Amino acid sequence: MRTPINEVTPETGRAEVAGWVHEIRDLGGLTFFLIRDRTGIIQVTVVKKKASEAVLQAAKAVSRESVVRISGAVKPIDKAPGGRELTPETFEIVSPCESPLPLDVVEKVPADLDTRLDARFLDVRKPRVAAIFKIRSAVTAATYEFFSKRGYYNITSPKVVAAATEGGTELFPIAYFEKEAFLNQSPQLYKQMMMAAGFEKVFEVGPIFRAEEHNTVRHLNEATSIDVEVSFADHNDVMKVLEDLVSHQYATVAETCSDALADLGVEFEVPKAPFPRIPYADAIDIAAKKIDEPIAYGDDLSTPSERAIGEEMGEHYFIVDWPSAIRPYYAMPYEDDPSICKAFDMMHPRMELSSGAQRVHQYDLLVEQIKAKGLSPESFEFYLQPFRYGMPPHAGWGMGMERLIMTMLGLQNIREAVLFPRDRHRVVP
Structure with missing residues (x-):
């Protein structure tokens, strides 16, 4: 159905990619999309004066984290991720994403661990x-x-x-x-x-x-x-x-x-x-010298004891x-x-x-x-x-x-x- 993004190079000439819309930047006459699959990220650039009406409509309607399929010409661009850019001839929204997102995938807005685990996908x-x-x-x-x-x-x-x-x-x-x-x-x-x-x-x-x-x-x-x-x-x-x-x-x-x-x-x-390798007896001696708590022979190692010994061993x-x-x-x-x-x-x-x-x-x-x-x-x-x-x-x-x-x-x-x-x-x- 597509070429993995990390395999797309300027030498391929043309490519069809599929993935998620990672980021959107609308600069008026140009809209830049970063498209992500598990192999990497590629920049897709829509030039509004040159793009087809179908591409313009899809580019206007798509939201971040929607799944898209895009095909077009690939050319080298130094500042783009991976040093290449795709200019779309087709732009299909395969599966739209609702807004707002439960968390920010780009991580400009940090989320605590519980929020992340609640929306682990x-x-x-x-x-x-x-x-x-x-x-x-x-x-x-x-x-x-x-x-x-x-x-x-x-x-x-x-x-x-x-x-x-x-x-x-x-x-x-x-x-x-x-x-x-x-x-x-x-x-x-x-x-x-x-x-x-x-x-x-x-x-x-x-x-x-x-x-x-x-x-x-x-x-x-x-x-x-x-x-x-x-x-x-x-x-x-x-x-x-x-x-x-x-x-x-x-x-x-x-x-x-x-x-x-x-x-x-x-x-x-x-x-x-x-x-x-260090004997248990030597390990508790190290811990006893580094932390302010009594350690008797036969005690299991506490978390502070483990950390103290770990610092010594390195x-x-x-x-x-x-x-x-x-x-x-x-x-x-x-x-x-x-x-x-x-x-x-x-x-x-x-x-x-x-x-x-x-x-x-x-x-x-x-x-x-x-x-x-x-x-x-x-x-x-x-x-x-x-x-x-x-x-x-x-x-x-x-x-x-x-x-x-x-x-x-x-x-x-x-x-x-x-x-x-x-x-x-x-x-x-």
């Missing part, structure tokens, strides 16, 4: 906002490419489950016929079960649900998790996989999304593996050797000191991005640790059963896609990194 017409999702798409493609080339199986775990994945109460109950069911917090238990199945290396990119009552700029109740599990591997092995993946994701964006990065005005640097890094008491029951304790486990968090200077560990693969130890967390082994029978029938040593992690994009692009609110965010208050659109 308009918000993402902005090149700057669309750039976020072009980059997110590239990151997703890079993720699949990375694992496929390394022989991982792509799995899909259920999102409707009968028990909590990790214990606790942060669950969304749902009506599931005559049964009690919940939305899954994580594919954790299922990807571990695939280690017993002999799959050895698996990954999944899919939704997770957390009924946390947070209302912050970095929490969502429905998020996308990138999950990995690897057999015959320890925590060091899968930390290397994680840092290599993140470097690959950044490198792919740098290579394929230069136009989107320019739209966002992002200064972009590809992190280099290996990332520094790059992606791992916090390793966590106290077993504050990590999940499936984290493998060190043989020589069971009070510490083979768990890790991968951090960006702004926040945590990923959490992982070598897992307990011994049935008796796993049951013991489930009980130590105050949980009932009977509630996890479907998960425990594979551990009786030959479970290999294994390790893995999960990483939040939205936090990855948020930190990669310097976004101020995690809701900007997802098309239709779900938080404590928002369930529409």
